[in-house]
Amino acid sequence: MLDRNVIEKIADIVDEAQSSARAIAKITDAYPTMTVDDGYGVQDVLLRRWLERGREFYGYKAGLTSRAKMVQMGVDVPAFGLMMRDTCDPDGGTIPTAGLIHPRVEAEIAFVMSRDLAGPEVSIEEIYDATDYVQPAIEIIDSRFENFRFDLPSVVADNCSSARLVMGGRPRRPREVDLATLGCVLEINGDPVDFAASGAILGHPAHVIQLLVSWLHGRGQVLKAGTVVLAGAMTAAHAIKPGDAICARFQDMGSINVKVS
Ligand code: OOG
Ligand code: MG
Numbered sequence: 025m026l027d028r029n030v031i032e033k034i035a036d037i038v039d040e041a042q043s044s045a046r047a048i049a050k051i052t053d054a055y056p057t058m059t060v061d062d063g064y065g066v067q068d069v070l071l072r073r074w075l076e077r078g079r080e081f082y083g084y085k086a087g088l089t090s091r092a093k094m095v096q097m098g099v100d101v102p103a104f105g106l107m108m109r110d111t112c113d114p115d116g117g118t119i120p121t122a123g124l125i126h127p128r129v130e131a132e133i134a135f136v137m138s139r140d141l142a143g144p145e146v147s148i149e150e151i152y153d154a155t156d157y158v159q160p161a162i163e164i165i166d167s168r169f170e171n172f173r174f175d176l177p178s179v180v181a182d183n184c185s186s187a188r189l190v191m192g193g194r195p196r197r198p199r200e201v202d203l204a205t206l207g208c209v210l211e212i213n214g215d216p217v218d219f220a221a222s223g224a225i226l227g228h229p230a231h232v233i234q235l236l237v238s239w240l241h242g243r244g245q246v247l248k249a250g251t252v253v254l255a256g257a258m259t260a261a262h263a264i265k266p267g268d269a270i271c272a273r274f275q276d277m278g279s280i281n282v283k284v285s
Contacts (some may be wrong), residue, residue: 063180089256105184115192
């Protein structure tokens with residue numbers, strides 16, 4: 025484990041790259057002994073600073089939970105990041121990308137929790153009971169690393185490339201849809217650029233909630249009611265630029281439409 029001061033120093037580096045939109049080398053180039061846990065230590069520091077600045081915690085994002093994303097990024101272990109409320113944009117609205125380095129869009133499914141979930145191993149039924157609704161989402165990711173090249177400790181320290189997100193379409197109760205087989209088409213400027221099904225996410229997106237709850241448990245935390253969780257992209261991520269129109273169509277759950285500015 026890296027020393028507390030070093031973790032704070034890495035948080036400074038990430039914080040600066042995020043706010044200046046300047047790409048940096050991956051953290052492990054300068055700190056080769058950094059571990060994934062150190063990366064989460066950096067997230068803890070970032071969260072503390074963001075809350076001090078008056079920002080509000082919104083939820084967790086899972087990343088690298090589908091084969092498409094693991095292959096695209098060359099990392100085959102899922103990871104978690106933090107989402108803040110001020111990074112949400114409305115369905116039908118515009119996503120500002122001026123403060124981003126090389127934004128990409130992903131199609132995702134979100135869980136919105138109505139009860140706390142805790143413990144080392146929760147069942148799918150317990151997850152359904154604790155889920156208020158599931159909802160289509162798109163995530164805009166923006167790695168702070170040059171050319172989107174990173175390893176697991178570095179991407180975790182960079183809060184898993186979190187940039188912006190849009191919740192939209194039609195929220196559904198988790199038992200009203202077949203969460204393992206929901207199809208999705210991602211379109212940019214009317215061109216279908218990717219297709220996937222929700223089972224691409226760890227076989228079933230609720231497995232992400234299981235993983236998250238047990239990971240939180242290991243850190244002495246619980247998944248709280250009211251929290252939003254993005255289960256991770258079922259498609260690969262696609263580069264976007266100002267002027268683009270994004271449409272993500274979800275089977276049985278409506279669609280999300282946004283412009284990029
Ligand atoms: C890391 C974040 C991945 C997802 O949904 O898989 C992610 C990255 O690819 O930059 O958000
Ligand atoms: Mg994502």
